[in-house]
Amino acid sequence: MGTETRMATHVLIVGGGYVGMYTALRLHKKMRRELKSGELQITVVDPQSYMTYQPFLPEAAAGNIEARHVVVPLRRVLPRATILNGRVTKIEHAKRQAWVQVVGSTSAEGDGSEQVAETRMLSYDLLVFCPGSISRTLPIPGLAQCGIGFKTVGEAIYLRNQVLAQLDIAASTELEEVRRRALTFVFVGGGYAGVEALAELEDMARDACAYYPNVDASDMKWVLVEAGDRILPEVGPDMGRWTIEALRRRGIAIKLQTLLKSAEGHHVVLSDGEEFDAGTLVWTAGVKPNPVVRRTDLPIDDKGRLKATAELTVEGVEGAFTAGDVAAVPDLTKPGNLTAPNAQHAVRQAKVLGDNVLAALRGKALKPYKHAYAGSVASLGLHKGVAQIYGVKLRGLLAWWLHRTYHLSRVPTVNRKARVTADWTLAFFFKREVVSLGSITRPREEFELAAKD
Numbered sequence: 274m275g276t277e278t279r280m281a282t283h284v285l286i287v288g289g290g291y292v293g294m295y296t297a298l299r300l301h302k303k304m305r306r307e308l309k310s311g312e313l314q315i316t317v318v319d320p321q322s323y324m325t326y327q328p329f330l331p332e333a334a335a336g337n338i339e340a341r342h343v344v345v346p347l348r349r350v351l352p353r354a355t356i357l358n359g360r361v362t363k364i365e366h367a368k369r370q371a372w373v374q375v376v377g378s379t380s381a382e383g384d385g386s387e388q389v390a391e392t393r394m395l396s397y398d399l400l401v402f403c404p405g406s407i408s409r410t411l412p413i414p415g416l417a418q419c420g421i422g423f424k425t426v427g428e429a430i431y432l433r434n435q436v437l438a439q440l441d442i443a444a445s446t447e448l449e450e451v452r453r454r455a456l457t458f459v460f461v462g463g464g465y466a467g468v469e470a471l472a473e474l475e476d477m478a479r480d481a482c483a484y485y486p487n488v489d490a491s492d493m494k495w496v497l498v499e500a501g502d503r504i505l506p507e508v509g510p511d512m513g514r515w516t517i518e519a520l521r522r523r524g525i526a527i528k529l530q531t532l533l534k535s536a537e538g539h540h541v542v543l544s545d546g547e548e549f550d551a552g553t554l555v556w557t558a559g560v561k562p563n564p565v566v567r568r569t570d571l572p573i574d575d576k577g578r579l580k581a582t583a584e585l586t587v588e589g590v591e592g593a594f595t596a597g598d599v600a601a602v603p604d605l606t607k608p609g610n611l612t613a614p615n616a617q618h619a620v621r622q623a624k625v626l627g628d629n630v631l632a633a634l635r636g637k638a639l640k641p642y643k644h645a646y647a648g649s650v651a652s653l654g655l656h657k658g659v660a661q662i663y664g665v666k667l668r669g670l671l672a673w674w675l676h677r678t679y680h681l682s683r684v685p686t687v688n689r690k691a692r693v694t695a696d697w698t699l700a701f702f703f704k705r706e707v708v709s710l711g712s713i714t715r716p717r718e719e720f721e722l723a724a725k726d
């Protein structure tokens with residue numbers, strides 16, 4: 274690492290998410306001897322010290338799963354890899370060099386925000402580039418100030434606290450407009466992240482209303498705004514339509530072919546002419562490839578994705594591999610198409626990628642990635658779900674059960690499986706916790722007030 278002379282082959286993995294962590298796990302499993310003898314060195318760079326199992330974020334936001342149980346600590350599962358907590362800012366692959374801004378976990382303000390400590394240069398032999406995607410936002414007035422995404426465990430924890438805190442406000446205020454604003458929740462984007470997050474949080478808030486004598490579930494206004502004419506394309510048109518009806522039966526407003534025009538000062542204006550104040554605005558209108566790809570000398574396509582071959586190498590480049598949300602991987606099951614950015618592909622691509630890195634190191638032939646999309650499962654709150662798997666359409670309790678079974682089988686490590694099962698089992702016997710710990714985002718507030726007196 275660095276500029277010193279090395280004997281070992283150094284594999285640099287950029288991003289410790291689905292693709293990065295599973296690739297490193299595969300290499301750990303298959304190359305134990307080389308890792309032990311020091312012939313192979315793996316470095317994983319990620320600003321976070323954990324991999325996030327994103328499909329469980331909606332359940333974490335709803336309090337069905339403890340937030341810490343939806344993340345997998347990289348240092349624990351990859352004991353022989355070097356984990357660097359930092360952000361890759363630039364790659365010169367021609368020189369086999371990457372620059373990393375190392376992040377400190379606390380800032381001088383003590384609010385947990387990142388603080389850049391130093392920039393390091395890493396030399397490597399083989400690159401695995403998988404920094405995923407980021408929220409695709411638009412320059413809508415007020416969105417950056419009032420909105421929040423739904424991609425990280427921090428956002429899931431924040432939203433749980435936020436929704437419950439809004440109920441606290443509504444129950445305590447005497448001002449009708451403050452109450453109305455607190456009880457209005459808007460989600461923009463009807464893919465699985467938006468629909469699951471909205472449905473799970475609405476379900477939690479509905480349960481929580483039982484503890485607020487002056488807030489009835491019907492007082493809340495939950496709105497899903499979607500630019501297209503359908504939601505949940507992942508489960509097919511029929512199940513998408515069924516989901517719209519099921520959510521409308523719960524009193525949720527689904528606005529199709531509608532755009533968010535502005536959200537200044539939490540005043541939401543929609544393209545259908547409706548406008549109202551909303552205390553909570555969640556932006557889940559899709560993702561785009563991580564823009565760090567533009568700060569490399571690797572080839573990208575017109576949508577900003579890294580050009581990949583079916584073997585998961587970077588097109589026309591030696592010694593570089595890629596997969597997941599950042600990569601334009603040809604879909605061999607649908608010639609002319611690319612694999613969609615989802616966990617189903619990411620996890621399977623990581624397996625092939627790991628094997629191909631190993632093959633490259635041993636001078637063997639690389640294998641192509643081929644997987645036909647099997648469909649999707651989505652949870653819509655406790656005991657509610659929708660699914661389409663291998664053409665089989667399911668809804669309600671059965672789909673919800675399938676969602677849980679499928680994701681439990683997929684969440685990495687036995688440790689996490691056991692903890693998630695324990696969370697679900699406890700939730701079966703006890704009511705869920707409906708307390709807002711919003712103060713964790715402002716931990717120094719109380720102390721500062723004390724210091725002023």
Ligand SMILES: Cc1cc2nc3c(=O)[nH]c(=O)nc-3n(C[C@H](O)[C@H](O)[C@H](O)COP(=O)(O)OP(=O)(O)OC[C@H]3O[C@@H](n4cnc5c(N)ncnc54)[C@H](O)[C@@H]3O)c2cc1C
Pocket residue numbers: 287288289290291292293318319320321323324325327328329330331359360361362403404405406423424425465466563565596597598599614615616617618619649650
């Ligand atoms: C709420 C939600 C629910 C979802 N549910 C489903 C589902 O039910 N089914 C499904 O198939 N898919 C689902 N997905 C999509 C799925 O999670 C993604 O497709 C998958 O995570 C992509 O894997 P990846 O490795 O490409 O990216 P990620 O898993 O996002 O990993 C990227 C990693 O790179 C790191 N990183 C970012 N920038 C840098 C940098 N500059 N330097 C170093 N590291 C960096 C990030 O911190 C992250 O750890 C969901 C996504 C969300 C947000």
